Amino acid sequence: MKDQKVYPKSFSHIGITVPDLDKAVKFYTEVMGFYIIMPPTEVLEENETAIGQMCIDVFGKGWNSFRIAHLSTGDRIGIELFEFKESQPKAPEFNPFQTGLFHFSVQDPDVEGLVQKIVEHGGKQRMPIREYYPGDKPYRMC
DSSP states (O other): OTTSOOOOOOOOEEEEEOSOHHHHHHIIIIITOOEEEEEEEEEEOOSSSHHHHHHHHHHOSOOOEEEEEEEEOTTOOEEEEEEETTOOOOOOOOOTTSSSOOOOOOOOSOHHHHHHHHHHTTOOOOSOOEESSTTTOOOEEO
16 A cells, blocks of 8 residues: 555535425526536436436435436536435524534635625625735635
């Protein structure tokens, strides 16, 4: 193992379960500017196709069907959205001290415009737009 090269891996995608796939696709395309790779599609629980078999491997048996869409950011990071009939629509609790997904980040040269669009569509602005290195570098975040 000493001679094996170590290098950083590329990030491929993240999967997010949503209560309304069509509404989520609209938000991530129209507000966040992501593009659609695969539009909302129904996947059935069956053993005849590779996708059916893979989903049984991952989710087990008894889910019957679900809907999925694949989106991508401009730098090719995938956003995989799932809608399961069994899902309970529940707003996530903001608790950064709890194990699990805390946040994800996007870059946009128009920070003000993107923050405004997110808030207009139900998102929450938790902090003002701030300079990350005030007076030194032009990086801003919110």
